[in-house]
Amino acid sequence: ETGVTQSPTHLIKTRGQQVTLRCSSQSGHNTVSWYQQALGQGPQFIFQYYREEENGRGNFPPRFSGLQFPNYSSELNVNALELDDSALYLCASSLGRGLSSYEQYFGPGTRLTVT
Amino acid sequence: QQQVKQSPQSLIVQKGGISIINCAYENTAFDYFPWYQQFPGKGPALLIAIRPDVSEKKEGRFTISFNKSAKQFSLHIMDSQPGDSATYFCAASVSGNTPLVFGKGTRLSVIA
Numbered sequence: 001e002t003g004v005t006q007s008p009t010h011l012i013k014t015r016g017q018q019v020t021l022r023c024s025s026q027s028g029h030n031t032v033s034w035y036q037q038a039l040g041q042g043p044q045f046i047f048q049y050y051r052e053e054e055n056g057r058g059n060f061p062p063r064f065s066g067l068q069f070p071n072y073s074s075e076l077n078v079n080a081l082e083l084d085d086s087a088l089y090l091c092a093s094s095l096g097r098g099l100s101s102y103e104q105y106f107g108p109g110t111r112l113t114v115t
Numbered sequence: 116q117q118q119v120k121q122s123p124q125s126l127i128v129q130k131g132g133i134s135i136i137n138c139a140y141e142n143t144a145f146d147y148f149p150w151y152q153q154f155p156g157k158g159p160a161l162l163i164a165i166r167p168d169v170s171e172k173k174e175g176r177f178t179i180s181f182n183k184s185a186k187q188f189s190l191h192i193m194d195s196q197p198g199d200s201a202t203y204f205c206a207a208s209v210s211g212n213t214p215l216v217f218g219k220g221t222r223l224s225v226i227a
Contacts (some may be wrong), residue, residue, distance in 0.1 A: 107158050
């Protein structure tokens with residue numbers, strides 16, 4: 001069974017640029033959630049995709065957008081980067097149905113630095 | 116408004132001792148309470164989780180105690196080891212496949 005993978009591991013961008021982060025869900029999982037973790041804080045929910053449809057969104061501006069593909073992998077896009085976007089971006093996958101849908105498994109994250 | 120409050124912020128425990136981390140929640144609709152362990156540079160790893168229909172769940176050295184009336188739950192790590200040194204997060208969600216709301220984390224250091 002393959003775990004959740006994310007790419008790239010680290011990324012440095014300049015304020016105003018755009019970035020795309022990628023996530024491959026755990027084998028058999030059809031739901032992907034994205035979280036932002038600022039230094040010294042707990043993860044904050046950005047949005048979730050279930051079977052290629054957005055299934056909930058946290059308190060993040062529209063310049064944060066996403067996609068889920070037919071193989072359930074996902075992308076997080078951030079436009080017009082701001083300094084405060086510097087954080088660890090985490091992807092979590094889960095099953096969409098049943099008791100096991102509660103369990104979310106996280107990838108290693110992408111460390112984004114905006115200068 | 117912080118929906119899950121976690122304490123303490125940091126904790127130092129002697130090897131072999133018991134580590135206790137506490138969380139309190141406000142939303143009575145929460146029905147799933149996981150704990151995650153995170154090492155530096157890594158993503159959070161699911162450690163143990165509980166549903167409100169039980170008051171305690173034990174897996175190896177890790178135990179969750181849950182008090183529904185007080186809206187509190189806690190993680191106990193028995194026989195703490197230096198390898199347990201990490202940041203621990205409590206979390207909660209309303210139902211399956213919904214966002215997790217995390218506490219701010221507890222940095223645990225187990226010293227020999």
